Amino acid sequence: MALPNALTANLQPVAQEFRVAPHNIDAEQALLGAILVNNDAYYRISDFLLAEHFMEDVHRKIFEVAAQLIKAGKLATPITLKTYLGDADLGGQTVMQYLARLAAEATTVINAGDYGRTIYDLAIRRRLITIGEDLVNGAYEAPVESSPRDQIEGTERRLYELAESGKYDGGFQKFSDALTAAVDMAAKAYQREGKLSGIATGLSDLDAKMGGLQRSDLIILAGRPAMGKTSLVTNIAFNVAKAYQSEKLPDGRTETKNGGIVGFFSLEMSAEQLATRIIAEQSGVASYKIRRGDIQPADFYKITDAARDMQTIPFYIDQTGGISIAQLAARARRLKRQKGLDLLIVDYLQLLSGSGKRSDNRVQEMTEITTGMKALAKELAVPIIALSQLSRQVENREDKRPQLADLRESGSIEQDADVVMFVFREEYYVNNKKPREGTEEFFAWEAEMNRVHGKAEVILGKQRHGPTGTVELQFDANITRFSNLAQSDRMPEQHM
Numbered sequence: 398m399a400l401p402n403a404l405t406a407n408l409q410p411v412a413q414e415f416r417v418a419p420h421n422i423d424a425e426q427a428l429l430g431a432i433l434v435n436n437d438a439y440y441r442i443s444d445f446l447l448a449e450h451f452m453e454d455v456h457r458k459i460f461e462v463a464a465q466l467i468k469a470g471k472l473a474t475p476i477t478l479k480t481y482l483g484d485a486d487l488g489g490q491t492v493m494q495y496l497a498r499l500a501a502e503a504t505t506v507i508n509a510g511d512y513g514r515t516i517y518d519l520a521i522r523r524r525l526i527t528i529g530e531d532l533v534n535g536a537y538e539a540p541v542e543s544s545p546r547d548q549i550e551g552t553e554r555r556l557y558e559l560a561e562s563g564k565y566d567g568g569f570q571k572f573s574d575a576l577t578a579a580v581d582m583a584a585k586a587y588q589r590e591g592k593l594s595g596i597a598t599g600l601s602d603l604d605a606k607m608g609g610l611q612r613s614d615l616i617i618l619a620g621r622p623a624m625g626k627t628s629l630v631t632n633i634a635f636n637v638a639k640a641y642q643s644e645k646l647p648d649g650r651t652e653t654k655n656g657g658i659v660g661f662f663s664l665e666m667s668a669e670q671l672a673t674r675i676i677a678e679q680s681g682v683a684s685y686k687i688r689r690g691d692i693q694p695a696d697f698y699k700i701t702d703a704a705r706d707m708q709t710i711p712f713y714i715d716q717t718g719g720i721s722i723a724q725l726a727a728r729a730r731r732l733k734r735q736k737g738l739d740l741l742i743v744d745y746l747q748l749l750s751g752s753g754k755r756s757d758n759r760v761q762e763m764t765e766i767t768t769g770m771k772a773l774a775k776e777l778a779v780p781i782i783a784l785s786q787l788s789r790q791v792e793n794r795e796d797k798r799p800q801l802a803d804l805r806e807s808g809s810i811e812q813d814a815d816v817v818m819f820v821f822r823e824e825y826y827v828n829n830k831k832p833r834e835g836t837e838e839f840f841a842w843e844a845e846m847n848r849v850h851g852k853a854e855v856i857l858g859k860q861r862h863g864p865t866g867t868v869e870l871q872f873d874a875n876i877t878r879f880s881n882l883a884q885s886d887r888m889p890e891q892h893m
Contacts, residue, residue, distance in 0.1 A: 433463070443464070446460075451520075452520075596780065600632075602868045610633075614781070616782045617784075619818070620787060624821060624825065629853075631877070634742050638656065638657070639656065641655065641657055660741045673688065682876070741780070746783045768809070824872075853869070854869055
C-alpha cells in the first residue's frame with residue numbers, strides 16, 4: 398500500500414541550513430594589524446578586550462602573545478611574534494607571511510577602539526547563543542533532581558554576569574567627569590523633597606543624620622526581638638513607595654524623581670501579615686484588632702480607605718522562605734528589569750543560606766551572604782536594608798543598648814556594611830520590671846515608664862558617609878508605627 402503524499406513528503410531528506418555564528422574577520426585582522434604597526438593601539442582596547450573574544454583561533458593566539466609582549470615592555474611586531482607562534486599553514490601562507498600581511502594592511506591607531514568594540518559585541522552575541530543553546534539542551538535533558546526554577550535562575554545569573562562583565566566603558570575617568578557627577582547629585586538633592594542626596598525614609602531626624610538612603614549602600618538594621626526592627630523597616634519601605642514620583646526621559650527611560658520602587662523580601666512573615674502591619678499603621682486601627690476582627694464600622698471604613706490609597710504604590714513583596722543569596726540576587730535583578738527598583742529590603746539576614754553547599758561553618762556562610770549582599774547593592778545601584786539579629790549577650794548587661802560587637806557573626810556583617818543601625822526601646826525593658834502596685838518601687842517604676850513611654854532610639858553604630866550617634870523616634874506599639882518625635886523646641890508658639 399502506498400503511503401500518503403503528505404507523509405512521503407515528510408520522509409524526504411531536507412537540506413538543513415546551518416547558520417554561522419556572528420563574527421567579523423576583517424575587523425579582527427584590522428585591529429591586529431594596527432597593534433603590530435603601533436603597539437599603543439593595544440592600550441585603547443586592553444581594558445575590555447580579551448583573546449577569547451576573537452573568533453579565529455590564530456587571531457586569539459596572535460592577540461594573546463602580542464599582549465604578553467607589550468605588557469612585559471617589549472615590542473610586538475611580526476618579527477618578534479614569529480618566535481612564539483611556530484610554523485603553521487594559514488591557507489597557503491606561513492605565519493610570517495600572514496603577520497606581514499596584517500601589518501601591511503593595517504589601518505590607523507585611531508580606529509582601534511571601534512574595531513575592538515565591534516569584536517567584543519560580536520563575542521557577546523556568540524555567548525548569548527551559547528547560553529540559549531544550553532538553556533534549550535538543559536530543558537530537554539534535565540536530570541530528575543533538577544527543577545525548572547533552578548535552570549531559570551542559573552540562566553538569569555549567566556545573562557547578568559555577561560551583561561556586567563567586561564564593559565568597555567569602564568576604567569579610569571577624568572576627574573572633571575567625576576566632579577560633574579557630584580554636582581549633578583547635589584543639584585538633584587536640592588530639587589528633591591527634604592534636600593537629601595539619598596532616598597528619604599520619611600523620618601526627618603534620621604534623614605538629617607544619614608542624608609537619606611544612599612545608592613549602593615548595604616544598611617544593616619539590627620536589634621533584639623520585640624524592639625521593632627520589622628516595624629521600622631516596614632514604615633520606611635511604605636514611606637518610600639508612597640512618595641514615588643517619576644518622569645519620562647527623552648530616550649524613553651523612566652527616572653525616579655522622588656521616593657522609589659521598593660522590593661521587600663519577607664523571609665519570616667507572610668505577605669498578608671506584612672500588609673496587615675501597613676494597614677494598621679496607615680489606618681490607625683490596632684493590628685491585633687484587625688487580626689481578630691474586633692473592629693467597629695468606623696474602623697472598617699478606615700481600613701478600606703487606607704487599602705484603597707495603597708493599591709497603586711510600587712511596593713513588591715517576595716514571601717518565599719529559605720532562599721539562597723544567589724536566588725535572592727536573581728529575583729532582585731528580575732524585579733529591577735521588569736518593574737524598576739530603588740530600594741531593596743531583606744527581613745532578615747540569618748534566614749538566608751549560602752551557595753547551596755552545606756557548610757558547618759556558619760560564620761563562613763554569613764561572610765558569603767553579606768559579601769554577596771554588598772556586591773548586589775553596587776550591581777543594582779540601590780540601597781539594601783538587611784535586618785539582622787543580635788546575640789543574647791545584650792541581655793546580660795545593665796545598659797541594654799546594643800553595640801557593634803553584639804551582631805551575630807559580627808566580623809563579616811560589620812565589615813561589609815556601609816551603615817549599621819540598632820533599634821532600641823527602653824520601654825520594653827522597663828515594662829518587664831514592673832513591681833507590685835502600691836509600693837514605693839511601683840511609684841518609681843511608674844515615673845520611669847512615663848519618661849520612656851512611646852519612645853524609641855535608632856543608634857547609628859557605623860556610617861561610612863557621616864557621623865554616628867542616636868536618633869530618637871516616636872513609637873506607637875498598637876499600630877507598629879515609628880514617627881518623628883515631637884521635640885519641645887519644635888513645638889508651635891503658644892499664646893497666653
